[in-house]
Amino acid sequence: MAEKNPKYSRRDFLRNGTRISLLITLGTVGGISARHLTHEKYVWQIDPFKCTQCGRCATSCVMSPSAVKCLHAYDLCGYCDLCGGYLKSDPNKRSTAAENQLCPTAAIQRKYIEEPYFEYVINEDLCIGCAKCVKGCTSFGNGSLHLQIIQSRCLNCNECSIARLCPSDAISRVKGSKPYMVKGSFTKES
Amino acid sequence: MKNKGILIFLIILAVIIVTVVTIDYSTSKRGELPPNPYELSTDPFTKVDTSLIIFKETRDFALDFNEPRGVCIKNGQIFVVGDQKMQIIEPTGKLIREVSFDQKPATVYCSGKNIFVGFRKNLSLLTMDGNKIMGWNAFSDSTVITSITEFEGKVFVADAGKRIIRKFDIEGKPQGIIEGKSGNEQIHGFIIPSPYFDIAFNAENELWVVNPGKHTLENYTMNGDLRTWWKGSSVRIDGFSGCCNPAHFAFMPDGGFVTSEKGIVRIKVYKPSGEFLGVVAAPSKFSENAQAPDLAVDDQGKIYALDLDKKMLRLFIKK
Known part of the structure; x- marks a missing residue:
């Protein structure tokens, strides 16, 4: 014992x-x-240099409309009259008429500055992130229009439904302290 | 009996789950997506009717450059600049001489007596053998030199940063500037949205300038007065599209124009009057997101295109 x-x-x-x-x-x-x-928190963001403007951001995001929006890098823009991001290819006139606009929601505002310069401003509330303007700008212009995930609209899902389908793997997690990958050096508020 | 019912229910549930997962996986797989209603296709502009292609590619020269920038041809020799050097090459591809610089050159022009190598803000004058004669001082902080040409001792330098053409004598003394202003209300100076601003003299010794933001080619007198111009603003094959085209041009021996474009990259030829003649190289000849090739034409009308992405000098001759 x-x-x-x-x-x-x-x-x-x-x-x-x-x-x-x-x-x-x-x-x-x-x-x-x-x-x-x-x-540090991580958030989803699009690398504009990898993006191929496939248009899936508009249809694949769980948010409606998509949390992806077009941003404009003004320092890269040529302020052109014949803007490949604003006008349909081969428009009948370079005007603000609906039939000449490339954007399906008229989210781009064309402002006359001085002959022959025009400024293009994105209305974030109307933009659905379809990337038509981005493709037009990249194909015909300087590539100043580009897509970004707007963090205030993004739910930051554990698995981003757009990233899952992105054909160019352009969407990845980035540090929350630097949540945007903006082209150029500055953009303006819409 | 009761356990058997539960078992059947679980089997059916498992089959349903597997079916749903399989369907979801197969439909959301990359490359097998439903049609995208927002897709913008540029195919109508990148595909070219083969009957319009009147040149054929006959030879390519692989270049020993990481970043080739400019090309010119004179007296049967090809001058290519890039990185921090210039190479003088025979039409057979044999390297004759290599000249090093302490800056990255942006453009090159050969007059027959001299070679002018343009850097971002200044330029160097060399003999045709590549020996340096003198260097000119930087013009201004915002200068971006994109093209150089010369006639009878008058040197014209395209400054895309300042949107002007600077005129000098052969010693580098300023002789004035050309702003492209005119009384014609359709011409409002040079519109340069991006650093593509090419100039050249034709065989008739007329100074021609690309006004890329207007999609025009403009002819100026030596004093900078606008003499004539032609315009081709269109996304169709016979025009120039985008914000700044044509990016480069050169003259054919008959005075016709050879142009290269950025965005949808293509090379085309036009009559001296500006009428579209045909296509030299369709967009399919270039890689996706390619840059506009610099151009040079020899005495026989052979077109040399400097492919900045493939790092090759590509030779096109008429079919």
Whole structure:
């Protein structure tokens, strides 16, 4: 028959065990809280240099309309009269008439600056991220129009439904502290 | 009996789940997507009727350049610049001489007596053997030199950054500028949305300038007065599309124009009057997202296109 340890009773064992458990729990909770405070968030974003303007961003996003919108890098824009991103190919006239506009939702506003320069401004609320203008601008112009996921509209799904279908793997997770991959050096608010 | 019912139910459920997963997987697979209602096809503009192609590619020269930038031909020799060097090449492809620079050249022009190598903000004058005669000082901070030409000691330098043509004597002394302004209300100076601004003299010693934002080719007197111009603004094969085309041009021996375009990259020929003649190289000849090739034409009308992406000099002759 084993001898009892007179200095370490069952009561002591339970008491110490409870203390250790509480300390471990406290440490775990503290660690998780600290990690939440210091850990950097990652968000989905489109690399405009990989994007092939397939148009899937408009139809594949779980948001309706899509969280993907067109941005305009004004410092790359030629402010052209014949804008490949605004006008349909071979328009009957270079005007703001609906039949000449490439955008299916008329989300691009053409503003006259001075002869022969025009500024093109994206209305984010109307844009559905279809990339027609981006393809037109890239094919015929300087490529100043490009797509980006607008973080305030994105649900940041665990698996982005557009990234899953993107044929050029242009969508990836980027650091939340630098959530955009904007072409050029600046854009304007719409 | 009860357990058997549950088993049948579970089997049916499993079959349904497998079916749904399989259908979902097969329909959402890459390349097997339903038609996209928003797709913009540029095929109508990239496909060219073969009857319009009146030149054929006969030879390619692989170049020892990482970033070739410009080409010119004179006296049966080909001058190619890029990286930080210039190579003088025989039409057979044999390297005659290589000249190194301390900057990246952007363009080259050979007058027959001299070679002018343009860098971003300044240029160097060399003998036809490639020996440096002198370097000119930078013109301005915002200067972007895109093209050089010369006639009877008057050197014309296209400055895309300032949207002007600078005129110098052979010593580099400024002789004025050409802004492209005229009384004609359809011509409003040079519109240069991106750094493509080419100039050249034809065989009649007339100065021609591309106004890329207007899709025009304009003829100026030596004093900078507009004499005549022609325009080809259209996405169709006979015109120039996009924001800044033609990106480069050269003259055929008969005074006709050879043009190369950016965006939808293609090379075409036009009569001296500006009337479309045919296609030298269709867009299918170039890689996707290719840059506009620089052009040079020899005395026999052979067209040399400097393919900046494939790093090749491509030779086209008339069919």
